[in-house]
Amino acid sequence: MSRIGKKPVELPSGVSASVSGQTIEVKGPKGTQSFTATDDVTLKVEENAISVEPRGKSKRARQQWGMSRTVVANLVHGVQNTFKKELEIQGVGYRAQLAGKVLKLNLGLSHDVDFQIPDGITITCPKPTEIIIEGHDIQQVGQVAANIRDWRRPEPYKGKGIRYKGEYIFQKEGKKK
Template identity: 50%
Template sequence: MSRIGKKAVAIPTGVTVTLDGQTVTVKGPKGQLAWTVAEEIEVRQENGELTLVKRSDTTRAQAMWGLSRTLLSNMVTGVTTGFERTLELVGVGYRAAMKGQALSMQLGFSHDVDVPPPAGISFAVPKQTEIKISGIDKQQVGETAARIRRLRPPEPYKGKGVRYAGEQVRRKEGKKK
């Protein structure tokens, strides 16, 4: 059984946390995030820390306790430093470029694939084969990266496709003569 919920979430300077019933709003230098905590959890703000307390001893309350603490910690991290995911394009002719705010990729199809950025997400292309996705909401950054990867996932025979930076693609042996 995890004890993540016991740890307090430290609030750094420059970040303001507002509690309105079950809704927690975190405002920092990079932006503002809000989230509604489950009814089983009570959030308290005291001496520069957020502490979470279970209102009951049910299994759901235990699960929501750790989840809520992690989500609040991610919100504080997001508004202070932000989150970033890096994707790599592997394959002959696979490349990415910025087209205004949108991301334009050549992924071996007969057409270019254009991806507009969702609200709160920004793309950067430092190299033709590298895409950086950044934002303050960890879930949204991960979801956007997964959607782009889903356009052309890495295949096991040649390893071509869109992959996360540092991802190991399990390779298969081709057919033999």
């Protein structure tokens, strides 16, 4: 039994949900989002809650049960609030700045990196070494953060690169003479 899947997702005031087939659409003050579940689960909207139940006792149905419930909970949270990821840039001369819908990154490469900001995502740079990514879709926010981080991952000897805020990088010891 999925402990997460058993709990219904509460709908706060100002948020409504409707189910048509396997697709659930959630509307709130920040917009509308939808999710299409697999045929292994059943979605039901009751009064102020959304419940997810498995169709059968197969392993796949139980896997999809908890995952689908979590995705629906993220939809409900996303139409009411925003999701946020914070990145830190460490390294001499490494910095970021915004230029319209483009994030310019100086990462010690032979060229500057121009990262196009996708629709639905807002990026701010309060400091040249900080990047804050916000949006209503948790998957898109995480993917954009991962794409930015991939330009210069933190290296284990000096720790230079782009890391998530609060991320610990294990420092390796250098070569001995």
